[in-house]
Amino acid sequence: MLTNLENKEKIFHSYIPLYPNGKYAHILLIRETNSYTIFRTDRDLNTAKVGKSLKDDTPITRLVWFKRKQVAPERITGRGVLRENAPIIWEKLSEEHKKELEHAFSEGNYNCEYNEINCQACPDCIYYGYAIGGAEEGGSEKSKVFVDSAFSITSFEDSHEEFSFNALFEYGTMTDPSGKTRESFGAEDHVVPEVFFPSIVTIKDPTEPEFLYILNNILRTKRYGAETTRGGSVENHVVGIVFSDGEIFSNLKFTKAITDQLMGEYEENNQPEHKELKHPLRYKEVIEASQSAIEDLITSESIRIIKKLSGNELEDLLHEVISYTSSEEKLSSLIEKAFVDVAQYRKLIKESAPTKKGKGKK
Template identity: 40%
Template structure:
């Protein structure tokens, strides 16, 4: 049997109304591969933290806020739903129309039910994807650079017709090969929902502002943990990995992944949770290969996402905002 075939019986066939203690943790390293921009009010987000768990030196770290992580993944998923005709941007199609972050959200598609929504009096759904701010492994000083940019005329110069344009600005960017250790958690989900969220993690390539110009990142999965509660935080994971790397903090991503594997397993041993499945190493590589194969096979992908859509519609009509709407009628 394949890894996915072994895992499938562990999932419920429907989304439950109440929390049932089924957590899936995606332990990963988000690794910049260009010059992302994670900023608020024009400056990069930073935080002062202890360097490691053992090393109590205070350093400044870059911060990748939670919405900077889940929003691009969510949009990648919504793009997939539209491409498979699960949802549509056509407001004339009332059954499939869904507008992101709006009162016109459908409240029943996989995106709405899994990632949640809050639309005032129109209803809300708590996200089944838990995320938190991620912190750079290296210090702020070693992780960013300020670049000057301009806005030339169409001819490619800063002057045209005797007019000089002075649109020159300076902006801080995250450097390439900066690592953000992260745990993203999926709670009480079906097998098809698991494939959808994992696919979004594997398929999302751009994060932060100016994503049409820069912001390329890769999510390296370290492990997937099935258990009955939440585990260590992003900051705790980052600090433990910092201690493990010691002077080799700028090691290649392959070396950091090896250390992250060991660190994550050691940290899990100290967590007060029952672990039903730990997927690391070669088993994880095999699972990712199986997930990639599903996304490369249109027939299997359509079957999977269509079934997920049916599950989220059933949930919405039984427990979600659609039930409340029907009750008012």
């Protein structure tokens, strides 16, 4: 596993603990749209009226990227990795582990469907959590991955465009087989390319395989939003990693602090044309501002910071993570470790619940 990280025993658990402990891993991201994207829960893009920055509380309307719309594509990415590696791992598992994990596999293949049947025995179910109804088989697992709504740095007015579209018939024409021309035209708001959403992914009580699995999902996921096969291209830039004994600041505070940094920078460089944070912001300036914002905010947090990775140290770790996850062999061994951790966790749950099988209290 990772060699570029010291004091790992203070950062990670060696097994998935049954009860909450005080270990937190925060992955600080700038999510950047790379094409026209739709983040919405119904017809319109989601927006929120909030203060402009920490120093300037003038209300502005920002785009909101809801939590579920961030996590769901990343879970699907991870499940693809699990599916790909499952047959080899199944062969390697001990009989004892196979017994614990049998619901995650069917004839050696990964058998857990997102939002359909939660197998309760795979890294996705255990890390991200699930809740299923029903008296006998019902149960739930609290998510160990915390994600919150993200807010665009630039305003809604400045970060979206309205496109009108013609709803084509199945044949790809505007005319149906009877010769009737379709009249339904519509208009839809899209997030424009190069809009930046600061977002923090927090992992509660992580093990090392868990941290790597979740970071890998974030780095691999390139499409988000309503139309994931057309457009929706997003790049996740990791701008910091913080290990601590409590939770750090919120996404909104992060966005506001970055805004202050950018505004301060513009003022210093006498760029009055930037007074209103006009889109497109420069990528490099956003990344630098976000790193300064982390430094600023972290000092006022009333928690213990065990390790904060930025600059070269962060680069080194990310390089190592990528060299790990891009190797077929290493990735497979990581997924195997994740499954074994889950098997041991399931065993712990059963042992802690002497009464009814599978109804362990956690």
